[in-house]
Amino acid sequence: MIASFADPGQRTVQAPFGRALAALAEERPEIVGLSADLTKYTDMHVFRDAHPDRFFQFGMSEQVLLGAAAGLAEVGLRPFASTYSVFATRRAYDFLCLDIAEPRLPVTVVGGLPGLTTGYGPSHQATEDLAILRGCPNLTIVDPCDAVDLAQIVPALAALDGPSYLRLLRGAVPSVLDEYDYRFELGRAVAIRPGRDVLIVSTGLMTMRALAAARALEADHVDVAVLHVPTIKPLDVDTIVAEASSGGRLVLTAENHTVAGGLGEAVGAALALAGRAVRLGRIGLPDEFLAAGALPTLHDRYGLSTAAVVERVRQDLSGRAQRRGGESS
Numbered sequence: 001m002i003a004s005f006a007d008p009g010q011r012t013v014q015a016p017f018g019r020a021l022a023a024l025a026e027e028r029p030e031i032v033g034l035s036a037d038l039t040k041y042t043d044m045h046v047f048r049d050a051h052p053d054r055f056f057q058f059g060m061s062e063q064v065l066l067g068a069a070a071g072l073a074e075v076g077l078r079p080f081a082s083t084y085s086v087f088a089t090r091r092a093y094d095f096l097c098l099d100i101a102e103p104r105l106p107v108t109v110v111g112g113l114p115g116l117t118t119g120y121g122p123s124h125q126a127t128e129d130l131a132i133l134r135g136c137p138n139l140t141i142v143d144p145c146d147a148v149d150l151a152q153i154v155p156a157l158a159a160l161d162g163p164s165y166l167r168l169l170r171g172a173v174p175s176v177l178d179e180y181d182y183r184f185e186l187g188r189a190v191a192i193r194p195g196r197d198v199l200i201v202s203t204g205l206m207t208m209r210a211l212a213a214a215r216a217l218e219a220d221h222v223d224v225a226v227l228h229v230p231t232i233k234p235l236d237v238d239t240i241v242a243e244a245s246s247g248g249r250l251v252l253t254a255e256n257h258t259v260a261g262g263l264g265e266a267v268g269a270a271l272a273l274a275g276r277a278v279r280l281g282r283i284g285l286p287d288e289f290l291a292a293g294a295l296p297t298l299h300d301r302y303g304l305s306t307a308a309v310v311e312r313v314r315q316d317l318s319g320r321a322q323r324r325g326g327e328s329s
Contacts, residue, residue: 014173073105191227194225232262
């Protein structure tokens with residue numbers, strides 16, 4: 001049940017992470033790829049096939065995987081270590097934290113199946129990975145929207161002088177940001193689309209859904225702005241606060257992650273600490289273990305589908321109008 005999360009008719013690119021890493025390794029001989037028995041399922045097989053002498057397979061041993069990545073970085077190599085997000089965070093956190101992050105080693109941990117991108121259920125749905133890792137010092141965290149984002153993020157992380165965690169989108173990944181003249185810059189939020197009525201502050205695949213919802217809401221004469229936040233840590237607080245405080249718009253965050261400890265809480269804290277009185281709504285996964293099943297069904301059930309985002313905006317705008325009507329009567 002590792003299904004594509006692409007909406008029907010969307011353009012997709014096959015294995016953009018693996019392609020970007022393999023291409024970059026042609027110029028960067030110090031780049032090495034590592035896997036924990038999930039080479040095909042993290043698109044690391046593309047790198048393996050292109051550079052077999054620079055690929056290392058560790059089997060189902062995620063703690064060994066991250067410990068070895070740290071050792072390779074210590075001798076001047078630039079490891080990209082791939083496994084599923086649940087295993088990198090729940091099973092091997094101590095190795096990520098103390099072997100990689102504490103000494104600031106240039107290792108990128110590549111986490112597959114982040115959030116709700118599989119129907120396998122709680123054992124493989126990494127719905128809390130951001131909450132776990134946001135508290136880890138020295139660690140850069142990125143959550144790409146699509147294939148365009150991934151292609152630009154890989155070289156940016158390879159140039160980073162320190163550890164990073166990449167929420168991987170694998171397989172047939174949608175390509176949407178090329179329609180918006182998008183450029184990734186580490187640590188920066190990007191205003192993808194302007195809008196006077198609603199602002200959606202989104203990250204990861206939910207930026208894709210926010211853009212699709214914005215187009216659908218044009219039929220309701222609702223103008224939706226989308227602020228994409230690909231870097232979760234360090235967070236671009238200045239841009240987020242400025243955009244969320246501008247124009248008296250309805251503000252919603254949207255993330256493929258539990259509402260506990262992710263982007264929504266980070267944005268809420270940023271606004272509160274800046275002294276901005278903004279009514280904030282959150283689109284995200286509930287603070288519970290999720291069901292298993294078909295991915296489109298799960299996205300509808302838990303509010304991540306485009307249709308669910310559209311309905312949430314409509315409901316919040318209606319509730320806002322009712323509150324204002326009550327205040328004026």
